[in-house]
Amino acid sequence: MTRFESAKESYARFGVDVEKALALAAEKPISIHCWQGDDVVGFDSPTGGAGNGIQTTGNYPGRARNFEELKADFLKATSLIPGKKRINLHACYAVFDEGEWVDRDKLEYKHFAPWVEFAKENGIGIDFNPTVFSHPMMKDGLSLSSPDEAVRKFWIDHCIACRRIAQRIGEELGDKVLNNVWIPDGYKDVPADRLGPRLRLKDSLDQIFAEKCPNVIDCVESKVFAIGVESYTVGSNEFYMSYAATHPGVYNLLDNGHYHPTEVVSDKIPALLAFFDKIPLHVTRGVRWDSDHVVIFEDELKEIMKEIVRNDALDKVLIGLDFFDASINRVAAWVIGTRNAQKALLWALLQPNEQLRAMQDAADFTRKLMLMEETKTLPFGDIWQEYCSRQGVPADESWYETVMQYEQNVLLKR
Ligand code: RNT
Ligand code: ZN
Secondary structure, eight states, X not given: OOHHHHHHHHHHTTTOOHHHHHHHHHHSOEEEEGGGGTTTOOSSOTTOOSOSSOOOOOOOSOOOOSHHXXXXXXXXXXXXXXXXXXXXXXXGGOOOOTTOOOOGGGOOGGGTHHHHHHHHHHTOEEEBOOOOSSSTTOBTTBSTTOSOHHHHXXXXXXXXXXXXXXXXXXXXXXXXXXXXXXXOOEESSOOSOSHHHHHHHHHHHHHHTOSOOTTEEEEEEOOSOBTTBOSEESSOHHHHHHHHHHSTTEEEEEETTXXXXXXXXXXXXXXXXXXXXXXXXXXXXXXXXXXXEOOOSOHHHHHHHHHHHHTTOTTTEEEEEOOOOSSSOHHHHHHHHHHHHHHHHHHHHTSOHHXXXXXXXXXXXXHHHHXXXXXXXXXXXXXXXXXXXXXXXXXXXXXXXXHXXXXXXXXXXX
């Protein structure tokens, strides 16, 4: 008997159908953020870098500097990751012809057509984001909530352009494209007016979402605070939650780095499932704050995946990743973080969820706790290895050698 067959029997003793779990894991796409590959720099400001609302730390060699390099690195990473993939793009990854450049309010579908070709060639979906940071039109740290009407209009136009691009990408791929609005707007010190910026943001969003885009899934992403905006964030949780609740078709994206440290997204998922038919996620790892460290196989990640699986919400929760670490090999960062998200998803699919629910409803809490704890040491590693093998990717740490060879042959030569 192989280790996998024996592990399968161990799970079967607890009523878990391993084959079903493997099939479900293989079907659920994870949207992989392109920005881990180049420290959120993008292609639209050759002299610039991440700043004005976002920051990356570290200077590991080999950052992707252009479209060709980013594609190659992404494919190297995804060749080592099991499961279905999408690529999550930002507007700053527009691909311009030689000598061409347009500002963000003038972006068009053609600037992303090369990405659509890439997606078609590789059988992956695309998600999209307006890039409302790292740009001179961020005035005094504000964009869609700015009291300067020229600034506000520029960013409204950018977001409208992005929805149109996302719509066309969706048409080309015969798919729906998530278009996520996140802005860094806020104040460092105690604001004198907390309502005004929010009313302006609300009006901006109304203008942005006015046009019907049937292939777009619209969402807004809140945040509690950031470095430099410690006292007040315009797009707070309550603001966007209320906006989504009152604007059908606009969803509230949950980034698990964007809440107070004792709040957990695993508990927010079932709360929102009672009201929304979709919940987009940014799965990340915050260390003391929204630090966007590489996702590791930790309890809260497992708990998030468990809430998706046991509430039958695999079709409702859109799993996307959001981390960027420039202090380690960026391809390895993608592989580690995404393999861990896959691993946690498979882990969640292997829980005796129905039995546990029945025990809770019968107030059989002792038995429930016993079962939760005993199943923690089932031979999960053997099932994970089988999943990777069936998916044609390395089942163990041997993927690391592939990345190190790529570092030697490609990344260090940049
Ligand atoms: C920032 C948000 C946002 C960004 C990306 C690049 O705090 O999490 O999602 O990380 O849009
Ligand atoms: Zn995010």
